Amino acid sequence: MFSKEDNEILCRVGPGTPMGKTFRSMWMPFMLPEELPAPDCPPVRVRLLGEDLVAFRDSEGRIGLLDRYCPHRRVDLFFGRNEECGLRCVYHGWKFDVTGKIVDMPAEPENTQMKEDTRIKSYPVIEWGGVIWAYMGDQATMPAKPPEMEWGLVPAEARFITKRLQRTNYAQGVEGGIDSSHVGILHSHLDPEHPELPFRQRQISPNLAIPYLASDTAPRFFIRPTNYGMAIGARRNASDEEYYWRVTQYLAPFYTMIAPLREGRAFMGHAWTPIDDHNCWVFTMTWNSDRPLDADELDHGAVHSEVTDDGTYRPLLSSENDYGLDRVRQKLYSSTGIEGIGMQDTAIQESMGAIVDRSVENLGSGDAAIAGFRRSILKLAKERESSARLEIADNPQWFRVRSTAAILPHGTDFLEGTAAYTKVD
Amino acid sequence: MFSKEDNEILCRVGPGTPMGKTFRSMWMPFMLPEELPAPDCPPVRVRLLGEDLVAFRDSEGRIGLLDRYCPHRRVDLFFGRNEECGLRCVYHGWKFDVTGKIVDMPAEPENTQMKEDTRIKSYPVIEWGGVIWAYMGDQATMPAKPPEMEWGLVPAEARFITKRLQRTNYAQGVEGGIDSSHVGILHSHLDPEHPELPFRQRQISPNLAIPYLASDTAPRFFIRPTNYGMAIGARRNASDEEYYWRVTQYLAPFYTMIAPLREGRAFMGHAWTPIDDHNCWVFTMTWNSDRPLDADELDHGAVHSEVTDDGTYRPLLSSENDYGLDRVRQKLYSSTGIEGIGMQDTAIQESMGAIVDRSVENLGSGDAAIAGFRRSILKLAKERESSARLEIADNPQWFRVRSTAAILPHGTDFLEGTAAYTKVD
Amino acid sequence: MFSKEDNEILCRVGPGTPMGKTFRSMWMPFMLPEELPAPDCPPVRVRLLGEDLVAFRDSEGRIGLLDRYCPHRRVDLFFGRNEECGLRCVYHGWKFDVTGKIVDMPAEPENTQMKEDTRIKSYPVIEWGGVIWAYMGDQATMPAKPPEMEWGLVPAEARFITKRLQRTNYAQGVEGGIDSSHVGILHSHLDPEHPELPFRQRQISPNLAIPYLASDTAPRFFIRPTNYGMAIGARRNASDEEYYWRVTQYLAPFYTMIAPLREGRAFMGHAWTPIDDHNCWVFTMTWNSDRPLDADELDHGAVHSEVTDDGTYRPLLSSENDYGLDRVRQKLYSSTGIEGIGMQDTAIQESMGAIVDRSVENLGSGDAAIAGFRRSILKLAKERESSARLEIADNPQWFRVRSTAAILPHGTDFLEGTAAYTKVD
Structure with missing residues (x-):
């Protein structure tokens, strides 16, 4: 018989759960390339392992996978503009590149230190084998490649x-x-x-x-x-x-x-x-x-x-x-x-x-x-x-x-x- | 004034509640015969006293009232096939008669002991007086008849x-x-x-x-x-x-x-x-x-x-x-x-x-x-x-x-x- | 940084909460006059500071704001009849005026003391400045006027x-x-x-x-x-x-x-x-x-x-x-x-x-x-x-x-x- 406790371990995938940590140690397929068909195409809502994220393909064709919510005031970045190598929140214009770096803060003074100090959660993404893969674990232990299916x-x-x-x-x-x-x-x-x-x-x-x-x-x-x-x-x-x-x-x-x-x-x-x-x-x-x-x-x-x-x-x-x-x-x-x-x-x-x-x-x-x-x-x-x-x-x-x-x-x-x-x- | 505690006793009907046990001591009308119009007609979802069940009329016209979920892998038996004196789960083919006995297990060896040892929850059903009645209590204390309304x-x-x-x-x-x-x-x-x-x-x-x-x-x-x-x-x-x-x-x-x-x-x-x-x-x-x-x-x-x-x-x-x-x-x-x-x-x-x-x-x-x-x-x-x-x-x-x-x-x-x-x- | 605790205080507005008590100390706009266009027009469901209420304009043009639920058997007064200077519950006919006084109880003996002893929750309402205002606090501390916007x-x-x-x-x-x-x-x-x-x-x-x-x-x-x-x-x-x-x-x-x-x-x-x-x-x-x-x-x-x-x-x-x-x-x-x-x-x-x-x-x-x-x-x-x-x-x-x-x-x-x-x- 399979215990209720084991069933919990088997099925829960959120951050900090045993299975959640296991899945976060590996590359996982989560999107089809057709969902991000071209540079600067519309961003796409993603939910993965219980986390709300947003994916976008930037002007250079790179894919970003960011926290769904802007770190400034928590606006949903799905409503963002995908433009000139970054996703811009439309509320106050904060703009993020595919690595999660903030590249613009128009409503703040030009040289504000906030721009360097604030980051958005972002995950590495690979496009390989007909699917798009994400790695949601620690950068230090990131596997070199997805599984060679x-x-x-x-x-x-x-x-x-x-x-x-x-x-x-x-x-x-x-x-x-x-x-x-x-x-x-x-x-x-x-x-x-x-x-x-x-x-x-x-x-x-x-x-x-x-x-x-x-x-x-x-x-x-x-x-x-x-x-x-x-x-x-x-x-x-x-x-x-x-x-x-x-x-x-x-x-x-x-x-x-x-x-x-x-x-x-x-x-x-x-x-x-x-x-x-x-x-x-x-x-x-x-x-x-x-x-x-x-x-x-x-x-x-x-x-x-x-x-x-x-x-x-x-x-x-x-x-x-x-x-x-x-x-x-x-x-x-x-x-x-x-x-x-x-x-x-x-x-x-x-x-x-x-x-x-x-x-x-x-x-x-x-x-x-x-x-x-x-x-x-x-x-x-x-x-x-x-x-x-x-x-x-x-x-x-x-x-x-x-x-x-x-x-x-x-x-x-x-x-x-x-x-x-x-x-x- | 009616207390909140009495209101709880009055209204809760699930297994183990005082009122749930009271209702489970009597025959209760729960379906119209028109819902199970003919032998081998489609099974019908039933919810009664907070329990999820499925009703079917077998090839001989008898009515079965079973647990909604197959005891094997918990598939909803509403999707089952009603055929040859039993309701068959379509996932692995386990088949139940109106009394809850398992009569077929096609994916198991012919003479498996599991067939005898496993049962599905089932309740006795009577068709009388223009309605279908169920008795959901202990077999030992089952009243002989529904109330003579x-x-x-x-x-x-x-x-x-x-x-x-x-x-x-x-x-x-x-x-x-x-x-x-x-x-x-x-x-x-x-x-x-x-x-x-x-x-x-x-x-x-x-x-x-x-x-x-x-x-x-x-x-x-x-x-x-x-x-x-x-x-x-x-x-x-x-x-x-x-x-x-x-x-x-x-x-x-x-x-x-x-x-x-x-x-x-x-x-x-x-x-x-x-x-x-x-x-x-x-x-x-x-x-x-x-x-x-x-x-x-x-x-x-x-x-x-x-x-x-x-x-x-x-x-x-x-x-x-x-x-x-x-x-x-x-x-x-x-x-x-x-x-x-x-x-x-x-x-x-x-x-x-x-x-x-x-x-x-x-x-x-x-x-x-x-x-x-x-x-x-x-x-x-x-x-x-x-x-x-x-x-x-x-x-x-x-x-x-x-x-x-x-x-x-x-x-x-x-x-x-x-x-x-x-x-x- | 704004603490989670302060966020709770800021956002909760129900009865007894700090902010709920604050709002209940002031007149608040909650309806447009067009919602209650004429004497004896249909009553309107109102929800305000987490309370379910019903508003109606009586035969004299006065506005009442009452508990949504009849104090007798808790029927929704939205279904009530707005007639002859009062809102009448259609279940047993209890009738309330704009101040919350019970003016009729047809299924009770003519001179029942219940009519005097029972009240429905009601809030004062003012029509001023193009909106309808409610005061949901203690009668004793009611401000004389809404803010002079x-x-x-x-x-x-x-x-x-x-x-x-x-x-x-x-x-x-x-x-x-x-x-x-x-x-x-x-x-x-x-x-x-x-x-x-x-x-x-x-x-x-x-x-x-x-x-x-x-x-x-x-x-x-x-x-x-x-x-x-x-x-x-x-x-x-x-x-x-x-x-x-x-x-x-x-x-x-x-x-x-x-x-x-x-x-x-x-x-x-x-x-x-x-x-x-x-x-x-x-x-x-x-x-x-x-x-x-x-x-x-x-x-x-x-x-x-x-x-x-x-x-x-x-x-x-x-x-x-x-x-x-x-x-x-x-x-x-x-x-x-x-x-x-x-x-x-x-x-x-x-x-x-x-x-x-x-x-x-x-x-x-x-x-x-x-x-x-x-x-x-x-x-x-x-x-x-x-x-x-x-x-x-x-x-x-x-x-x-x-x-x-x-x-x-x-x-x-x-x-x-x-x-x-x-x-x-």
Whole structure:
């Protein structure tokens, strides 16, 4: 059983919390470059780890991430003017550059010492791999690079990244991302020709190409702690001498990966970046390690991004409209009656409440990855308690892994047997 | 004066509260059969005594009332599939029958012991008398039957029951239901021909057939504790030797009754079922003890049910639009300028706030029934504190009473004088 | 630095708070006469210093300001009938006159003593100077008159008063009203012909008639405590021997004044009346001390009043729509991209949150008036702590001042040099 105390540690991400300090030791993706499309474009409100911030791209194309509120009189800098290499508060004209230095104070005497003595909180930002990353920790312990996720290493035309708001704690997202035992149920289609048959005989596996997924809905899970987090092996029977293995990863602190359903097709993965204790950004990465994405792969990636186009990245469907739940569709065509894999996941994860009470769950053998993730990240938080820097933050190359599926003879260790496929060079 | 402490006891209905335990000792109406119209129809969200639940009707027509959240990972079972004699959570497919037994766990090994060991909270449900009843207490002390209210005993064609949401504590509703001194004021019409006359000369009694109601707006109230709760006698002068008596009832814990305005017409009554501390369902029962309801009686019953048709039973008018208050109508035609007796009651009761502070009221002689109700239900809560079962819960036949009106000679006890009319055989 | 403790004292206005007691020692404007246009017109909900009240104008034209809730059963008297010299609760018909006396109790016996013994909370109201004033303190210490503000003394055709809701504490409003160092920045227009020039070279002063405002954006501020509150002198260089002075006032507890930009034009001022800790009414007064307002002056006054016409006085623009912020306009035409001086002020003041944390500000020399206001009003609250009445409340003639601008030789005291212009006879 997971205690209420551990649940608090797992879910709270504000300044000073154990998990908040852990996340502040690493670079985190938080925006898409499209949100700051050009020099001097409008500033954007950002909320990250429970802090209210504002992002802007200056005249030279550099990105600044500042406290949302002007240090003078606490006016919201979202209303500021982005001009000539700085963001200017419109109340009394204080102006800040991307590093947080004050470069103008028009209502004060020309050579006031205040200009040197006052600063605004600002965080370093990197644009890399199709996303914008922030580091919110001490300058002294800043890691040199973001984690070398494969989707960041491939050329731009080989990846597609979307973003959407989820109204839950990040951990509920991560747990959904690594929970492969729900795939055959939550995301299953139903044979519409035979509504009279029992549910389990009507289920159509999300991918017909892999017969093992349908024939064995209760795979055995094997969890292996790794330097980047955890590898998950899902074992299904393939033949009398062989198993069908699907190997996926959890990468600290909030990345997940899914193996492609067919060889040569795009990989998918997610980052579940905490906005605050009750909300997270779901970044969905679709990438091909060998070639540019084709139309099919782009289409498939896009199902995770049906969001409003007002810059808020809110899904068009939400709890207010029961995620478009259609009871006739649920009777005839799909488990949920909700359209789209992303929306099905969000509906379920949000329906638990923003922070689910893990102390009253009943985990089974199908939930081994869930339990493993919790152990893994609590261990990382403990490491952070005793050390100002995290080893994983200083070893971005540890993240050079990918998911895979393989048929292996009985007796073969799944990590060893798939090592050649899961390693990113 | 009613103390703040007693007000808390009166109004809090959650698990473990004195009143919550009292209500959990009795069957309570909470749904209309129309909400679960057919086997395997969509499940319905229920909130009752502050608990979040889900109701469904299984393939055999039985009704289940379960915890809203799946015991596995706490997913909202409203999103579940109602199929083949059970409600299935769409996340990992756990399936529950109407008794709360788990009948399937597809992502776990076939013969897992978890299936036997895990249960979901479930409550017994009865469909009787035109409503669906729940019992939320200990199985050991479950009363054999719901209270034998006359509206439950008559044939279906002789009753008409509606439901609407009221955004107040149940006790405000009960107090409105037994407060006959407001009828001649809140619900009065005004003579539109003479706007220049004083208000009290312009008032037209809700029913012209009873001259005593208009001629005597300040009746004397007599309160008589009974085994079912309380009988209320409202005495008005009829002649030099006679009184006109209206006898109505409060039946524990939250039923009220109104006498018909003319003999042979339909009776009316309400149940004020607590959703939680701040909301209640108003069930309005219209019934005729002798014959099927006629069109007029059905029409009259329907004024209490102008609600949205999205299954939420919210009134079309609410505090957001001041209940459709029309100041011109108020000037010329009615006390309130609000249309409909039900909406007038709701407007007034909601305007006090969800839980009115009874410690700052000033009760008068016209409020004797209000004070009597409070004494009665607090006494019941005290009985429940010292006993696991309530005598009233085990005596459903005590509820076989109805309201009446009668002209009695001075000196006649009102309960004795009307006993023949108020008894339901 | 301003402590969190002082910020609490400054901002809390409920019953029993130091500032709440201070405000309750003075007459306060809270409504426009247009809100109660005629005898027996509909009652109006009022919230003032955190108290829920209802105002009505009786058949004789007198105004009553009563507790929102009926002392009988706590029904909202907004739903009451305003009739025959009293407001009648529609539940049981209790009726109150403008002094709070109960004049009818129809459901009680004719000569009940309750009618004499029960009262409703009521506050004295005065209609004067184009607004309606309330006094919410002890009857014994009621000041004889409201403050003799010049806008109250001039004939009706020489003044124009608007009202709008602002979702901040009153103190944020007052601080905006006396903060003249923001005028040249927040409210500045930009030269659209030269978008390539730096911001400060593109700024066009709000009024071209005063070259000193544009040539000197960092005036020196001189603060002078006065009997009415505080005089503020803003000094700019005019010539080698002269200064250009603008003299404005803060008048306790929440009035501000602005000097006209040209001689002979209308004066402007504000009252920032606290609705509660988180909201205030912004009254904007435009008046001419010599003659009726002309069309231009009326137009200029009206920019502060673009509000909904449903009686709520909410601005059409608000935080929900970012106050109509237009980033293209902000790039080309104005500092803010928000239309209208009033809306620019509200946007900025609301963006700080309802109660800004003054303990984390960084005040500069341009903020001398802000600091002076805080000292002034905290001093007043201290006076009130040690005395049941305030000297200022009993000296309404102290408020006979107005703002002005003047060119004075070096060495002349600004208050002495402008005394002839700032005095209202």
